[in-house]
Amino acid sequence: MSFRDFISSSKECVLLKARDRYNKSKRFRLKNRNPTIITRNCMAGIIYHDLGLRFNSPTVNLSMDNEDFIVFLENFNAFLEEDPIPSAEQKNGYPEGELKLKNKSVHINFVHYKTFEEALSKWKQRIKRIDPDNMYIIWEVSNEYGPDIGLYKRFCNLPFKNKILITGKKFPGSAKNIVKMGIYNSKYHYGKILEYCSFPFFYKRYLDRFDYVKFLNSK
Secondary structure, three states, rough: OHHHHHHHHHHHHHHHHHHHHHHEEEEHHHHHHHHEEEEOOHHHHHHHHHHHOOOOOOOOOOOOHHHHHHHHHHOOHHOOOOOOOOOOOOOOOOOOOEEEOOOOEEEEEEEOOOOOHHHHHHHHHHHOOOOOOEEEEEOOOOOOOOOOHHHHHHOOOOOOOOEEEEEEEOOOOOOOOOEEOOOOOOOOOOOHHHHHHOOOOOOEEEHHHHHHHHOOOOO
């Protein structure tokens, strides 16, 4: 092993140990051990993993765009009665699917699955674990401009008690259900919120700036 590889390996070891201690502290604080976490990207999977919980949500290892995510939530129960079908276009190197109703459809990117059959199997399995009385919606808008007012109002009108928008956008008046972060700027890139921070908080993800343990305990 070269000296550079040794240093890199040592840094990774320190990170993993520090992260493990930090995750244990979050698990100790967590009272709600069986939440259903609905997100539009890989955030739900990261939270479940870091808290050592079973995946009780179909929205793990996949992504949707903002509009489709809101449409999905607005028609949540109806969409859950339908199985995703393969999308007509498979152009991104991972399985893509569609949820369809009579007059609405939602596109799903199964970004962390090798085949559509695998994605469909996991979707069906995790739908059975949904607890409608213990459900938490986390919507992250990953750009510096945030959602437009119309989409934000639709989010506020969703019939879910526990919902949070993570954004960098300022809203006029007394905006509700918002966690504002300063990471959304011209240097932001997709997925940054799930990455690790710089020293001295190298063991924390940017996501950890949002106290999701407190959110999940707020039932």
